[in-house]
Amino acid sequence: MDYVLALDLGGTKIYSALVGSGDQIIKKDVRPTEAAQGKEKVIANILASLEAVIPSRSRQDGLIAGIGVGAPGPLDSRSGTIFFAPNLEWQNVNLKEILENALGYPVFLENDANLAALGEYLYGAGQGHEDMVFITVSTGVGGGLVLGGEIYSGAFGGAGEIGHLVVAPDGPLCPCGNRGCLEAVASGRALKRKALDLIAAGKGRRILELAGGEPEGVEAPVITRVGHAGDPEARALLAEAGRYLGLAIGNIANLLNPSLFIIGGGVARGAGKLLLGPARAEAELRVFPALRDFLKIVPGALRGRAGVLGAAAFARRKLRFNHREELANGHKAQDQS
Ligand SMILES: [Zn+2]
Incomplete structure (x- = not known):
């Protein structure tokens, strides 16, 4: 071809x-x-x-x-x-x-994100899963649905906007104009904002150190690195983001009952189990009990x-x-x- x-x-x-x-x-x-x-x-x-x-x-x-x-x-x-x-x-x-x-x-x-979902379905972690959900956690949060082996984009192309599921009704503003979207509380940008809040309150000393002592240097990869080194403040930020992600996963599982959730994106990759652990725990807590056994959450492979x-x-x-x-x-x- x-x-x-x-x-x-x-x-x-x-x-x-x-x-x-x-x-x-x-x-x-x-x-x-x-x-x-x-x-x-x-x-x-x-x-x-x-x-x-x-x-x-x-x-x-x-x-x-x-x-x-x-x-x-x-x-x-x-x-x-x-x-x-x-x-x-x-x-x-x-x-x-x-x-x-x-x-x-x-x-x-x-x-x-729909195309990343298709990529993971055909060549990555989603092979064999005809009904699967892909969530990417990077600068923002995106989502893609593969249902029956095809991208599901909805009647007007807008389906799968998982980053804009509201998980904290009175939460921070999202770039879309709404409040408390998943993207506003669990993206790389959200992590950065929360770390800067800590620093402004005189905390987050180790995050600031690894950012070269400059708040401008605080980015998601800095937070995940400090978290992997054991810093409890960085870990708490990632765990909070993970819980919001898990809340969204629980809701989506109740709506679609997919056989697999794949979590990709640079921030998720960097944070690893510091994000996925709390996400999994929260999703298990939120999903309808009868569907809990079907819940499978894995990192992206591509x-x-x-x-x-x-x-x-x-x-x-x-x-x-x-x-x-x-x-x-x-x-x-x-x-x-
Ligand atoms: Zn939004």
């Missing part, structure tokens, strides 16, 4: 890849998104990143069949419009059209590659589907003549 391009557009980094069959990444490019510099700069970075993985002779040879793109949503996969991406400060941007016009390949856009591998698989699925449609329409036209 032809190669496909895959793009995972995140709030902090852009990951592009040239993908062969299955999970074979032939070439990749990772660079900063630079979201603070505005939409035009981000689009220029996306194009430069994709160009970096396109083999030089591929344009003449027709080697590349299409591009799968994972972007923060909610978005309309069909038209290719990103409705609202608070971390990029984008509203109603038709990324599909922009990329198709610039590169000349068909583009298939889907929510980034690390940063879940998004691009899912994007590549999504593009291939869409290309195959379009090809079948064309064939079917061709037969119909022949039958009528």
Whole structure:
């Protein structure tokens, strides 16, 4: 089969890849998104990143069949419009059209966490689990649903926004404008904010030390490192985030009864059991007792590659589907003549 391009557009980094069959990444490019510099700069970075993985002779040879793109949503996969991406400060941007016009390949856009879920389902920790939920804990919190072996994106493309499940009704403000969303209490950004609150209150001495004595240096990886070194304050921050994550998992388990929850994302990876332990305990406490035995929570297996591998698989699925449609329409036209 032809190669496909895959793009995972995140709030902090852009990951592009040239993908062969299955999970074979032939070439990749990772660079900063630079979201603070505005939409035009981000689009220029996306194009430069994709160009970096396109083999030089591929344009003449027709080697590349299409591009799968994972972007923060909610978005309309069909038209290719990103409705609202608070971390990029984008509203109603038709990324599909922009990329198709610039590169000349068909583009298939889907929510980034949905594609990471598909990647884990096909090639990672979710293999064999036709009904599974993926949650990514990184700068923000995202979620993706695979139900019956397919991405479930809902009637209007907005399903799976697990980061915006409200778990603390009077909690802190979320970038989406609501209060107490999972993202506002369990993301890397939330951990940073809570650590800075501690420091402002004259506490969190070891977190501040590892941040080089500067509050600006406090980031989620610093907190998880201090936590692994045994600092009780850092551990308490991670445990609190984990409990909120578990609360959300318990609720989702009651709604969907999936056979697996996969927790991915840089912050979850860094924190490991300091986050997943409390999450598991809280989820077991919250899930409907009859469903407790089905609760299975594991870390992601693909690390940063879940998004691009899912994007590549999504593009291939869409290309195959379009090809079948064309064939079917061709037969119909022949039958009528
Ligand atoms: Zn929110």
